[in-house]
Amino acid sequence: MRKEVYITDYNCVTPLGFDISSNWNALLEGKSGVALHKVIENHDSFYASMIDSGKLENEFQKHFENLNFTRLEKMFLLSLKPLIERHNITEETAFILSTTKGNISLLKNQTTLPEGVFLSSLAQKIADFFGFKTKPIVVSNACVSGVMAIAIAKNMIQAGKYKNAFVVAGDEITEFVISGFNSFQAIGTEPCKPYDKNRNGINIGEATAAVYITCHSDEGRISQNEKFSFKVLGDSAINDANHISGPSRTGEGLFASIKNAMTEAKVSAEQINFISAHGTATIYNDEMEAIAFNRMELQHVPLNSMKGFYGHCLGASGLLESIISMESALHGTLISSKNFEKPGISQPLNIIKENQPANIKYILKTASGFGGCNAAIVLEKC
DSSP: OOOEEEEEEEEEEBTTBSSHHHHHHHHHTTOOOEEEEOOSTTSOOEEEEOOOHHHHHHHHHHHOSOOOSOHHHHHHHHHHHHHHHHSOOOTTEEEEEEOSSSSGGGGTTOSSOOGGGSHHHHHHHHHHHHTOOSOOEEEOOGGGHHHHHHHHHHHHHHTTSOSEEEEEEEEOOOHHHHHHHHHTTOBOSSSOOTTBTTOOOBOEEOEEEEEEEEEEOSTTOOOTTOSOOEEEEEEEEEEOOOOSSOOOTTOHHHHHHHHHHHHHHTOOTTTOOEEEOOOOOOHHHHHHHHHHHHHTTOTTSEEEOSHHHHOBOGGGHHHHHHHHHHHHHHHTEEOOOTTOOSBOSSSOOEEOOSOEEOOOOEEEEEEEEGGGEEEEEEEEEO
C-alpha cells in the first residue's frame, strides 16, 4: 500500500513576524512587509520586503547562545527550532534545505571562495547544529525550490528512503540579488500588484520557512498530539526550457505541472477550493499563469498571490506561501491578493479582492522560475 505523506507542523520568519500567529494576524489586518529600502550605496531606495536586522538579532539572542552564524543562518535556525523541539530526529529523518543564493553575501570583497558560500556547507552547518544524522539534501532550482522541496520530501518518504523530514527554505536580500534583478529590469517602482493592469514589476523579499513532513501507516490516521494534518496528494515539476528568464507564453510548463499533480492527486478542477499562485507582478509571468489556469479550467477557483505582502522571497516563497495557504484552510479564510484592483491579464481569473470565509479542503500551490522551471503540489486538509 502506498504511504500517505502529511505536513503536520510548520513555522516561518518574515518581515511580518517571527512565528505563524504573528504572520497570520498581520495578513488578516492587511499589513505588508513591502517598504522602501536602501541596500546598495549610491543606488536609489527601492520597494522590498526586508526583515529588520535589529529585531532579528534580538529574537535570535533570546533562543540561541552561539552567535557565530550569518544573518541568513540565524533566520534558518529560528524557523526550525520550534519544529525540532516538537519532533524527534532519528536515523531515518531527512533534512532538506531550499535556497537559491544561500550565503552569497559572503563573496563581497573576497578574492577566494569562503567555505560558507557553498550551499552544501550551509546545509551541513544547520544540520550539524540540530544533530541530524543523515546527509543534508539541497534543493536549488530557482524560484520553484520551495515547492519542489515538499515534493522531494514526499517522494523520498514514499520510496522508503526516510520516515519523516524537516524541510527549511530561505533567502535574504543582498546586493547580488538586487543587482541581478535590476539587470533584467524586473524590479517594480512601487509596491507590486500581481495580475493588475498597472503592475510594473516585482518586489524582492526575504524570509525563511520550515515544515515537518511525515507518513502514517495506521490507515492514514494522525496521532492525537498533532493539531492538524495536510496530506500531500500530488506533485509535479516540469521545465519547458523556454528562456533563461522569460516564461513560456503558452504556460506549457506550468500547465503540465498542474495537470500531472492533479492527476496523481485524483482531484478535479471542480474540487480545488483555492489556488496559491506565484503571481510575481511581472507582465509575462502573470499572463502565462492566467493562460495555464484557464487551460486547466481553474479560472473560477479563488486565487491569490502573497507577493504584495511578502515580496518575492525566491527559494523561500513556495514553502512560505504553502504554509500560509494551509493557515487559510485551518482558519477557513481566504486572504486577499494585495494591491489587485483591475485585471491586467487576457484571460479571466477569480482573484480574491478582500478577505472572505471559505471551506478549504483541496489546495493547489504553484510556482515558476528562471530557466523555464515550473512546479505544482496539491494539498488536502485532513
